[in-house]
Amino acid sequence: MTVRVGVIGAGMIGQDHVRRLTEVVHGAEVTAVTDLDAERAATVAAAVGAWAAADGAELIGLSEVDAVLVTSWGPTHAEHVLAAIAAGKPVFCEKPLATTAEDCLRIVEAEIAYGRRLVQVGFMRRYDAGYRELKRVLDAGEIGTPLMVHCAHRNPTVPESYHSEMAAQDTAVHEIDVLRWLLSDEIVSAQVITPRPTAKRFEHLRDPQIMLFETAAGVRIDLEVFVNCQYGYDIQCETVGETGLARLPEPARLAVRSGDATRVAVPQDWKERFGAAFDVEFQEWIDTLAAGGEPTGPSSWDGYAATVISDAAVEALKSGRVVGVTMKDRPAFYAEGAR
Amino acid sequence: MTVRVGVIGAGMIGQDHVRRLTEVVHGAEVTAVTDLDAERAATVAAAVGAWAAADGAELIGLSEVDAVLVTSWGPTHAEHVLAAIAAGKPVFCEKPLATTAEDCLRIVEAEIAYGRRLVQVGFMRRYDAGYRELKRVLDAGEIGTPLMVHCAHRNPTVPESYHSEMAAQDTAVHEIDVLRWLLSDEIVSAQVITPRPTAKRFEHLRDPQIMLFETAAGVRIDLEVFVNCQYGYDIQCETVGETGLARLPEPARLAVRSGDATRVAVPQDWKERFGAAFDVEFQEWIDTLAAGGEPTGPSSWDGYAATVISDAAVEALKSGRVVGVTMKDRPAFYAEGAR
Amino acid sequence: MTVRVGVIGAGMIGQDHVRRLTEVVHGAEVTAVTDLDAERAATVAAAVGAWAAADGAELIGLSEVDAVLVTSWGPTHAEHVLAAIAAGKPVFCEKPLATTAEDCLRIVEAEIAYGRRLVQVGFMRRYDAGYRELKRVLDAGEIGTPLMVHCAHRNPTVPESYHSEMAAQDTAVHEIDVLRWLLSDEIVSAQVITPRPTAKRFEHLRDPQIMLFETAAGVRIDLEVFVNCQYGYDIQCETVGETGLARLPEPARLAVRSGDATRVAVPQDWKERFGAAFDVEFQEWIDTLAAGGEPTGPSSWDGYAATVISDAAVEALKSGRVVGVTMKDRPAFYAEGAR
Amino acid sequence: MTVRVGVIGAGMIGQDHVRRLTEVVHGAEVTAVTDLDAERAATVAAAVGAWAAADGAELIGLSEVDAVLVTSWGPTHAEHVLAAIAAGKPVFCEKPLATTAEDCLRIVEAEIAYGRRLVQVGFMRRYDAGYRELKRVLDAGEIGTPLMVHCAHRNPTVPESYHSEMAAQDTAVHEIDVLRWLLSDEIVSAQVITPRPTAKRFEHLRDPQIMLFETAAGVRIDLEVFVNCQYGYDIQCETVGETGLARLPEPARLAVRSGDATRVAVPQDWKERFGAAFDVEFQEWIDTLAAGGEPTGPSSWDGYAATVISDAAVEALKSGRVVGVTMKDRPAFYAEGAR
Numbered sequence A, B, C, D: 001m002t003v004r005v006g007v008i009g010a011g012m013i014g015q016d017h018v019r020r021l022t023e024v025v026h027g028a029e030v031t032a033v034t035d036l037d038a039e040r041a042a043t044v045a046a047a048v049g050a051w052a053a054a055d056g057a058e059l060i061g062l063s064e065v066d067a068v069l070v071t072s073w074g075p076t077h078a079e080h081v082l083a084a085i086a087a088g089k090p091v092f093c094e095k096p097l098a099t100t101a102e103d104c105l106r107i108v109e110a111e112i113a114y115g116r117r118l119v120q121v122g123f124m125r126r127y128d129a130g131y132r133e134l135k136r137v138l139d140a141g142e143i144g145t146p147l148m149v150h151c152a153h154r155n156p157t158v159p160e161s162y163h164s165e166m167a168a169q170d171t172a173v174h175e176i177d178v179l180r181w182l183l184s185d186e187i188v189s190a191q192v193i194t195p196r197p198t199a200k201r202f203e204h205l206r207d208p209q210i211m212l213f214e215t216a217a218g219v220r221i222d223l224e225v226f227v228n229c230q231y232g233y234d235i236q237c238e239t240v241g242e243t244g245l246a247r248l249p250e251p252a253r254l255a256v257r258s259g260d261a262t263r264v265a266v267p268q269d270w271k272e273r274f275g276a277a278f279d280v281e282f283q284e285w286i287d288t289l290a291a292g293g294e295p296t297g298p299s300s301w302d303g304y305a306a307t308v309i310s311d312a313a314v315e316a317l318k319s320g321r322v323v324g325v326t327m328k329d330r331p332a333f334y335a336e337g338a339r
Ligand SMILES: [Mg+2]
Pocket: A094, A095, A122, A123, A124
């Protein structure tokens, strides 16, 4: 059975996922596309033989749409996700689930009210082979009880529109999600330390930042966010446990020995680094829907938690203080193994 | 447009490809399956809603079959491939194309007579990301003119049915194909050196073997084939050029530091090592057919060349001498860039 | 000219340095040894044909002693170093220079009063090939202005006598010294974060600890100190600058592929990891003295700074707060390039 | 007790060893120097307070010379070594022991007649930490019975005076010695394969060459000798056994991530790569002599074997055939563990 997907938001990410659903993933097709820019929607839709819907509401209502993919501008996410829930249709929402904790909670509540998981949030790292092997090693106890995690998230450069709060909200949010999942633990506080800023940035931006998180179990996480590191897109994660440590592998790249050195290329962007993870993420999502199941990936609750924790990190950046994470109690609906 | 594939041979490899075409690859479906074991064919077919054909001839003739996949026992390959050509249907044949050079040539001639490429041979390494990066580096001249290639092909163990000639025919044949492609060069002679055999093998088997190949351009290749190395499936390839060298990367695996060492797992079989390459191989094949194009992967000619060269290696093993490769002139039909 | 060294303290470290001066270093001999345990002093002295002196005072006064090596119990260091300065004899003091900042300052003042450098403190990492290459890269600007340093200092286990304050005083003190030197910068504050403690430790000990330092230039350092990591002695240092990063190499060790993995041994103690650095450290010290020069290694001032900064880290551990480092102004006598 | 060394041959290598004995090694001094160029001998001698002897004969006879170091032009080695044996003085001879097998044998016979080992040949790789760890792993059976060894010996460039036979005699001779020692086995045949030559060489030179050796136990060795590889001095050695493989480590070098890649420098010459091995080699030699023992390093017999085997490789290069190594029976005097 082919899953017919409607795509809300036909920007760069949306177009990439249209391509993925159309050319890579098995068992999916894109049947409708909408975008604030109607002309863009029409072009993208036409290329894959889909319907260009006037807006999200129309698209969600189409009988030719089995499932919804939200890749529009962040502040519009909540509205579309809620509409999809109201229509009882599965919805994959690129991060963030919503730009405020309140909106995330409204989605959580709507989904609980619906009584079945409909929402999956686009945290693709859980689908990366390296992180999955890391989780397997942690869960198997191969390094004992985890005590610390050392991470780095580096981008070569960011555009002028990137501002200091995005370090938590847009960048660190990936580690926030993947670490909660890796550790099966919750983050309870955040602190942000600001090194001497790089001169290779726009004036308004605080870059790099070092974020310090504590989990309920007392694991300490340090995360370097450095979005103008110049040399590449570089993701590091080292988990230290009571009896050993496990380090995320570097991407497999050719070693070339020439000049007077051995040289191994560093990926230059997230598409290069996590392209395969995106493919797996969407294939698993489609497979689950095709089988009539509930999505198994990051949930509304995970989207809520990520927003609350990144808000705490933003407050920590502004205040210079350790900021406690204030989160609702986790509903039984989202308990591990619940669904 | 969905490409409807008929599968001849429902053994382990056949079943894996049925799964791949059904669950992984975009734009394909399996519409017919046949096997010498009719019950097995029926089971595999039923699982994917395909027709269980009585034999290859029936399957190839079905109007519901757009393209044929041959994964039957090697000695039957030629017959099925020739039948598919006769029917004017694209055919993907797992290696070997045929078990004798003569049969390979018959296929080559039939395809030329048909006037359009129909055949692709299943040498999956050309679709591995590492080999592709290696080819890019070579083609870009980043290490200068290639002079030598050092390779190893190691399996943890082989069953008793594996005999000494299979080291060339079944194992080294993958390097033979991928090196011809990497170097855009032809292999012109073979020599086989036999080290002290490992005690961890069946008595009749000569293992390991070191194969030495020379290309038309004078590149020297040494290839260790060691199919009872015990520790894993390990593929090494280092190309040395006039100004540098490039080495195939190790698979990206977690580094775990515990006990008193850092440990990185080695893949244990070819499915683990080349699984992604198989996926890419089939996706590209299906994409090309869906677009109405001729296949772009390893051709009948490549299948012929691989057989002739592995035959030379077998003769070299038996004789202990350097054996020249006697190959027909490459038809213009298969010239690089010809199609 | 052979430099005749008198050794105060014939414990494990003292004996190792006696061996080093006697068997490894060129141009040195040990002519006197003393120890609180007179019998031990006699045994060690006899083995190398040296005089067993009654105490430090007698040893320092011997005409057969050109230079003094202090490897006694930490709290006695200051007394011996001051006595050596009073005698105008060069003195190499294992860390710490003194156990209190006040005593360190007394040494600094005595040395300034003497008018010439006599003291070198035993921070051996400055003599490790990896750290030296790292300094060269930093000084050459190959990674731009440094912004952050990520470090780890791990020991397999520690004895019961090791207490929480020693994490700063005995363990982190090596990073404190080497980072001041690497960065040509001063540490101005310390914070200590305490992850969930490992269960594999004595009850009284807080282990691991994460120390956060800030330098005058705004560089942020995070240092994991984990002295019961179980698996080995593991020293990590990654410096991140405006245009790149440089990482201390792993020790060169054989890669052994067997079982189902590639395995690289981790050093098990500091002697294995820094043995060569100790040899270089002593050879350079002896060479300088033989040439009539002032020592060029870590100075009294460096010993003072290391003590003040590790005191701040201890206070940070106890208080849970960020603790500023209160240090005297650096005397011109110890300015970089001054001597 | 200081060992007083007389040095015959004050060229680049001789001067480097004079420095090593004078500044690095413990327990040695250089008391006499001679050279065909008397002025050069005088300068080198004066710098270390040694006597400039008129020739080798005079130097060997001096009562101030306890041991002789021969670093003169290869063809003169035999004469000096024989003279040292005649004088009953220990002699360290840089490779080759002699330029002909006959001269090597004369030395072997003279030493046996003397009744005690006096001669050590300068094959420094046996003192490299990596090769020593490799030998330990092999001897401990960690990879099972050895079956194959894959080696490479690459230099960035060689001067015009380097000719094709030197690939075996000057370059491969290091692997020939170290492999005999690693494997505790004897090389019995040689074959040389000549890839397409690099264009980056002088016309008269055959470069690269691939040498194939077989041992008495049936181990097969392939050795790439490539002395104009452009990018560095690169030594590779991978030993494959019945249950695993062990690979010589790369030198520990900083990883620098900048531009768009991670870069690790490659050593540029043998002094950089094996400097520490030379230091250990000389320290052990001096220590043994100081203790009144016989040298334990590569013997006259090893020097003879290396010459016979490299002669076979030269003949193999010229003839294009597999050439058997014709070696005398190993005298009991040189049996493993004999002395
Ligand atoms: Mg995402």
